[in-house]
Amino acid sequence: MSNLSTLLAPAEARQEIKKSRFVAHAGPVGDEAEAKAFILAHSDATAGHNCWSWRLGQNYRFNDDGEPGGTAGRPILAAIEAQDCDQVVVLVIRWYGGIQLGTGGLARAYGGGANKCLQQAPKRLLVQRSEYRCSCSFSELALVKLRLAEIDGLVLDEQFTANGVDLQIAVGEAFISALQQQLADLSRGRILLQAC
Numbered sequence: 432m433s434n435l436s437t438l439l440a441p442a443e444a445r446q447e448i449k450k451s452r453f454v455a456h457a458g459p460v461g462d463e464a465e466a467k468a469f470i471l472a473h474s475d476a477t478a479g480h481n482c483w484s485w486r487l488g489q490n491y492r493f494n495d496d497g498e499p500g501g502t503a504g505r506p507i508l509a510a511i512e513a514q515d516c517d518q519v520v521v522l523v524i525r526w527y528g529g530i531q532l533g534t535g536g537l538a539r540a541y542g543g544g545a546n547k548c549l550q551q552a553p554k555r556l557l558v559q560r561s562e563y564r565c566s567c568s569f570s571e572l573a574l575v576k577l578r579l580a581e582i583d584g585l586v587l588d589e590q591f592t593a594n595g596v597d598l599q600i601a602v603g604e605a606f607i608s609a610l611q612q613q614l615a616d617l618s619r620g621r622i623l624l625q626a627c
Contacts, residue, residue, distance in 0.1 A: 434515065434556050434557070435515050435516065435517040435556070435557045436514075436515060436516055436517070436554040436555060436556050436557060437459045437516065437517060437518040437519055437554065437555060437557055438457060438458060438459040438516070438519055438549075438552045438553065438554055438555075439459070439552075439553040439554060439555050440458075440459075440552070440553055441456065441457065441458040441459075441469075441552075442456070442457045442458070442548050442549070442551060442552030442553075443455065443456050443457075443548065444544060444547040444548035444551060446540075446543070446544055446547065447528075448532065448536070448540050449528060449530040449532060449536075450528025450529055450530050451525055451526065451527055451528035451530070451532065451540070452525070452526040452528065453523055453524065453525050453540055453541070453544045454475075454523070454524045454544075455521060455522070455523045455524075455544040455545050455547065455548035456469075456473040456521070456522045456523075456524075456548070457519060457520065457521045457522075457545070457548045457549055457552055458519070458520055459518055459519060460485060460487065460518055460519065460520045461487075461518060462487065463485075463487065463490070463492075465520075466485035466487070466492075466520040469520045469522070470483050470485075470520060470522050473522050473524075474522065474524070475524050477526070478524045478525060478526050479497070479525055479526060479527040480495075480496045480497055480498050480503065480524070480525040480527075481496050481522060481524050482494060482495055482496045482498060482503035482504055482507060482522070482523050482524075482525070482541055483496075483504065483507065483520065483521060483522040483523070484504050484505075484507040484508040484511060484520070484521055484545075485511075485519065485520035485521070486508065486511050486512070486516065486517055486518070486519055487517070487518055488517060488518075491508055491511075493505055493507060493508045498525075498537055498541075499534050499537065501534075501538070502534050502537035502538045502541065503523065503537060503538075503541040504541075505538075506538045506539075506541045506542030506545070507521050507523055507541055507542060507545040509542055510542050510543075510545035510546040510549060511545065511549065513546065514546065514549040514550065516549055516554070517557055518557065519549070521545045521548065521549065523541050523544045523545055523548075525540075525541075558583055558603045559603065559604065560584070560585065560601035560602055560603050560604075561601065561602060561603075561604055561607070561626065561627075562587065562599060562600070562601050562626070562627035563599075563600050563601075563602060563607075563624040563625060563626055563627060564597065564598065564599050564600075564624075564625045564627055565597075565598050565600065565614065565622050565623060565624050565625065566592075566594075566595055566596065566597050566598070566622065567595055567596055567598065567614075567618065567621075567622050568594075568595040568596075568618075569591075569595055569596065571595075571617060571618055571622065572589075572595075572596050574617055575598065575614065575617070575622070578610060578613050578614065578617070579600060579602070579610075582602065582603065582606040582609075582610060583603065584600055584601060584602040584603070584606065584610070585600060585601040585602075586598060586599075586600055587599040587600060587601055599627065602624075607624065610624065611623075611624050
């Protein structure tokens with residue numbers, strides 16, 4: 432499996448095909464609500480069609496918005512997949528120019544617009560992380576968080592207890608053994624990573 436990326440910032444691409452104008456908007460999203468908000472914010476009520484697709488891990492949705500079935504939303508999703516993107520939404524807006532494009536032409540226009548938009552968008556690689564639990568003392572918390580930040584790890588949850596702090600973290604697989612060693616050194620062997 433190739434490495435997946437998301438966008439660093441929203442992007443836009445424009446093209447005209449047989450007098451129809453197409454504008455593609457793409458942006459990074461963290462959940463379905465953000466995808467819907469992006470679509471709502473960028474849709475144009477004066478356009479004939481506001482077709483879109485988004486992908487978040489194994490979840491995805493697409494909409495042809497009145498175009499013939501399979502000619503808009505699915506080609507946009509195919510462009511997202513072809514660019515190895517995830518956590519991304521793409522909206523392609525069409526203003527009809529009076530010339531029929533046919534189903535193949537529509538699929539090429541929507542998919543091509545999405546592809547062009549994603550190709551020129553600045554991207555960053557998504558890190559695949561696994562979740563772990565560990566406990567540390569109050570005095571060790573800052574150092575544990577520092578070690579996590581150094582390897583692009585995340586603190587998903589922290590619960591303060593009478594004895595210290597229980598953490599739920601997410602770490603890239605490549606860093607697990609090094610992090611375990613650093614935490615053991617830091618705590619004289621007390622901090623142990625346990626897979627969730």
